Amino acid sequence: MSLKLSLRFYKDMIEKGFVPDNFTLPFVLKACAQAQALREGEGIYVYAIKSGFVFDVYVGNTLMRLYVVCGVIEAVRKVFDGNFHRDLVSWTTLIQGYASMGFSREAIGVFLDMGSDDNLRVDEMTMVIVISTCAKLGDLDLCRKIHEYIFDNFVKVDVYVGNALVDMYVKCGDVDFAFKLFQEMPEKNVVSWNSMILGLAQKGDFKETLSVFRRMQRENVKPDDVTLVGVLNSCANLGVLELGEWIHAYIDRNRIKADGFIGNALVDMYAKYGNIDKAFGAFENMKRRDVYSYTGMIAGHIGLVEEGCRYFEDMSRLYNLQPQIEHYGCMVDLLGRAGLINEAEKFIKSMPIEPDAFVWGALLGACRLHGKVKLAESIMKRLVEIEPDKEGAFVLMSNIYSSANLWRDDAMKVRKSIKERNMKKTPGCSTIELDGVVHEFRKGEKSHPQATEIYKMLYQITNHVRGTTEARKYAR
Known part of the structure; x- marks a missing residue:
């Protein structure tokens, strides 16, 4: 029933001498809440105070709900504190009110206060709200306390509570435990799979992300937009073109709109593959x-400077989108890779925002490509000021010196600085896709099950290349 119709019946009822009671008022307040009609709802509130029905638990709960949807948290708390007859709905509504308006700590505080009432038994719905609120805080210790509460109070862990727990541990940084919970869930839906896929991708474990997706397919769970974005991002980072193209075909086949996150993921994936035509095709097909x-x-558009610059300018000129630091970094990278080092420097000086490590790092990378040692040294000083504990700039500077045959003095000094600062270089890592399976290799690692065969083949290839080189030398 519409708000207008509800208020008309309510008004007719009073005019004909009938007195609204604690059954009538919740229905009218519910209609006000659905329409977010705060002024009309407060008129009902005045009547409830005069008639004494404001102390009725059902009237109070519906009134709290009205204030929650209208974003008036002070009024929600006032009604709650003024009502001595509270039930689980009263507490849950207050918790949800604080949570929905961004007061996560206050929401958890109300939940902990609620635990002191021995007459209340928390249900799954309340628990999902509390778990989701805890996830927003990113507090792992609090996260574990909430999980402990569930076990201690025998709260039923259905698929919704399970999903919320997995999501909470992911967002609080313990992806491994989230995966353990996910594995143990007796019932899963698409949200369960999405939480795990996005969690693993966020952790950077793209190989495991695709493994979970393949398992999802085997169990005949239909992926949604969130699934596809997580998988496309993982394909882009691993360079798994075959699966990425399969996802794109799936999107087209099922007539899924490739806008927003999905469209962006497709553009990013093809751009990282270096397939600019397909990236441009995905970009052009996006309505938003x-x-x-x-x-x-x-x-x-690395290497296509004019087009890249045009896209950068179109952001603000045509679409009123203000470039962020990432866009400036991309432009520096674009100019630097093309050898336009002076232009890249001028671009940085003209930036309306302070350049960060990403921007300077892009220019340092260009210096390595084009042998600009002196400029690299000045950039290096800036990077050390911004990120004194990161080893990336030191390693890159060492490589720049080595490429310029300055290994003995300058490169060794940089390597010494890395040791003195107790920095550890992240081992090099590469991946290759073969028959739909991604194989990962790290520098110096021999844990691959076919390591013996692989090194044997590399040895044969190396000898063959050497033999061919020698033969050409003598042929001259």
């Missing part, structure tokens, strides 16, 4: 574009 769409196209 945002800053991330343009980031993908700018980054993808």
